[in-house]
Amino acid sequence: MRPVRSLDTPAASRHGRGQTLPLRVGTRGSPLALWQTRHFLSIVSRFCPVLRDAKAFDEHVISTEGDRVQDRRLADIGGKGLFAKEIHEALLDGQVDFAVHSLKDLETELPPGIVLACLLRREDPRDAIVLGPVCGAPDRRDPLACIPHGALVGTASVRRQSQLLHLRPDLRCEIIRGNIQTRLGRVRNGDFAASFLAIAGLKRMGLEREAGIVLDPETVVPAAGQGIVGVTVRARDTELHELLSAIEDREARVVATAERALLGALDGSCRTPIGAHARLGTDGVVRLTGLVARADGSYLLRHTAEGPAADAARLGRALGERLRREAPADILT
Numbered sequence: 001m002r003p004v005r006s007l008d009t010p011a012a013s014r015h016g017r018g019q020t021l022p023l024r025v026g027t028r029g030s031p032l033a034l035w036q037t038r039h040f041l042s043i044v045s046r047f048c049p050v051l052r053d054a055k056a057f058d059e060h061v062i063s064t065e066g067d068r069v070q071d072r073r074l075a076d077i078g079g080k081g082l083f084a085k086e087i088h089e090a091l092l093d094g095q096v097d098f099a100v101h102s103l104k105d106l107e108t109e110l111p112p113g114i115v116l117a118c119l120l121r122r123e124d125p126r127d128a129i130v131l132g133p134v135c136g137a138p139d140r141r142d143p144l145a146c147i148p149h150g151a152l153v154g155t156a157s158v159r160r161q162s163q164l165l166h167l168r169p170d171l172r173c174e175i176i177r178g179n180i181q182t183r184l185g186r187v188r189n190g191d192f193a194a195s196f197l198a199i200a201g202l203k204r205m206g207l208e209r210e211a212g213i214v215l216d217p218e219t220v221v222p223a224a225g226q227g228i229v230g231v232t233v234r235a236r237d238t239e240l241h242e243l244l245s246a247i248e249d250r251e252a253r254v255v256a257t258a259e260r261a262l263l264g265a266l267d268g269s270c271r272t273p274i275g276a277h278a279r280l281g282t283d284g285v286v287r288l289t290g291l292v293a294r295a296d297g298s299y300l301l302r303h304t305a306e307g308p309a310a311d312a313a314r315l316g317r318a319l320g321e322r323l324r325r326e327a328p329a330d331i332l333t
């Protein structure tokens with residue numbers, strides 16, 4: 001990495017040249033968000049000596065609307081961006097210098113002036129189901145069969161709901177919100193027979209053993225960006241942007257680009273169940289699976305496409321457009 005004399009960017013120069021005031025990092029306050037922020041800072045300390053040596057880091061916890069609204073489906077309260085709006089504002093206002101997000105909670109089109117500077121190596125992107133005491137032990141060949149007939153499953157995600165109901169139309173889905181720990185509690189106490197969670201969040205919280213079933217991404221297609229942590233900066237902070245891009249994971253960028261391009265091309269409404277999952281092979285070929293569905297699971301459309309990593313955005317857009325063309329009109333409203 002080239003040496004940097006002083007971080008002569010808006011982030012660094014806010015208190016004049018030569019001073020080394022801390023860089024302020026914006027984060028939500030949930031245990032998962034804080035873990036991800038500290039994980040990112042530990043990577044910066046190990047792999048970005050310029051920032052580590054020049055700056056200390058101050059954590060700024062920012063409460064978002066997504067943290068406050070607990071009783072409605074994300075799709076019904078504005079969907080994407082709900083976990084990020086206040087954080088984007090803090091970045092644009094200069095209250096923080098960069099921010100750490102779960103990529104899947106970030107809208108595909110960021111506000112003007114904000115860029116995704118860095119993506120971290122992807123954690124396992126699969127969805128998991130946490131099983132309550134009314135469920136038996138899952139069978140390897142047909143794991144979902146252990147959920148009792150007609151049981152209530154907690155999820156706030158229409159993507160998860162549609163794919164589960166497609167496989168098990170007898171089940172009922174109701175909204176469960178709150179952080180991982182809250183949701184586990186509600187399954188344990190019997191409010192729900194079972195609940196979906198991302199295995200990535202469980203692993204990061206040291207709760208992987210709580211995952212009764214881990215769903216193959218071909219069975220339940222994950223959300224675009226699931227398992228990836230992304231860091232935003234002000235677009236004009238070019239030097240900070242460069243320093244952070246230097247530590248980003250190339251594979252995460254390629255798969256996230258394909259998945260988010262698919263999502264962008266489908267951007268009919270945030271009420272639409274949409275799945276996107278890409279993998280990068282050692283041969284440099286990206287394989288992307290996309291899914292759209294009807295929320296009740298009565299219709300499901302899934303396609304896969306592949307292409308060179310350099311074309312990830314085009315691949316995602318083309319697959320998204322194909323899904324949009326082929327899906328019945330009521331789905332993409």
Ligand SMILES: NCc1[nH]cc(CCC(=O)O)c1CC(=O)O
Nearest residue numbers: 102104197198200201226227228
């Ligand atoms: N919307 C909440 C959210 N955002 C990111 C994760 C999991 C971690 C990740 O996907 O990186 C979760 C929890 C969940 O879906 O179970």
